[in-house]
Amino acid sequence: MDSYLDIFARQGANKGMSSTPEKPGSRAAQRKVRTKPVWAEGLRRMYDEVVEEQLPDDFVALLQKLDENGDRR
Amino acid sequence: MVIADKPLKQFDFRAELTGVLPHLRAFARGLCGRPDYADDLVQETMLKAWAARDSFQPGTSIRSWTFVILRNVYLSEARRNRFRGDYDPDVAEKLLSQPPAQEDGLHMGDLRFAMMKLSPERREALLLVGAGGFSYEEAADIARCAVGTMKSRVARARRSLEDMLGGEGERGLKTRSRAVSHTEMLADLDKVARL
DSSP: OOOHHHHHHTOOSOOOOOOOOOOTTSHHHHHOOOOOOHHHHHHHHHHHHHHHSOOOHHHHHHHHHHHHHSOOO | OOOOOSOSSOOOHHHHHHHHHHHHHHHHHHHHSOHHHHHHHHHHHHHHHHHTGGGOOBTBOHHHHHHHHHHHHHHHHHHTTOSSOSOOHHHHHHHHTSOOOOTTSOOHHHHHHHHHHSOHHHHHHHIIIIISOOOHHHHHHHTTSOHHHHHHHHHHHHHHHHHHHOSTTOOSOSOOSOOOOHHHHHHHHHHHHHO
16 A cells, blocks of 8 residues: 555656645735645646545445446436 | 427536546545545546536536535545555655655655645645635535635645744745554545534
């Protein structure tokens, strides 16, 4: 099982950093026009890295089981 | 009166569920901080989602729909005290001793640690909006709170993270010594659950 250590250890190339939602005129935006804090990108990266992981086998197995048991729709 | 009772195309729920699994895993891991528990939560969520698949409306966001289920699974497991705290001191220790790896100077271990120190509701808010890319409205819907509440949770969570991680030029976690109080966390969870 991957630990976060493993995941963080293999930090890859930059991913598409979509901007964090901060509406213009919000308090945060008014406070200062500042560069996006690095943690905001880190947060995104943390999430994206799990999303990009290969689905573990037990998930695949469970999906198959659901299909066999339930009526297919 | 015409009632559109059947979608024209057979809706493939299983395919939809499969597609959203990576997101459920990411959200769950962010919530509880532990990959093994996170995957247990997601599997439980899969079963519940499958059982409730008739109530899913094709055309609406399956990600939002399943996140609500996952969130409920997480909250009820946490209240039953199934995991002994979200926070594992050994893991945290290892994360903290990890050398910096990011070119931007961010220690992912620090971020991870700081996230787990946020109250559950703020952590969730930041995960939904900051990591998951949900709008405030969608996030508020998932977390069953008002949009204004969601906005303020995100704002507070950001400020806390900034405090913990330090401003420009500063690196490393400022508040390493404070341990997470599990009791405190569960009290917070209870509050969230009762909303």
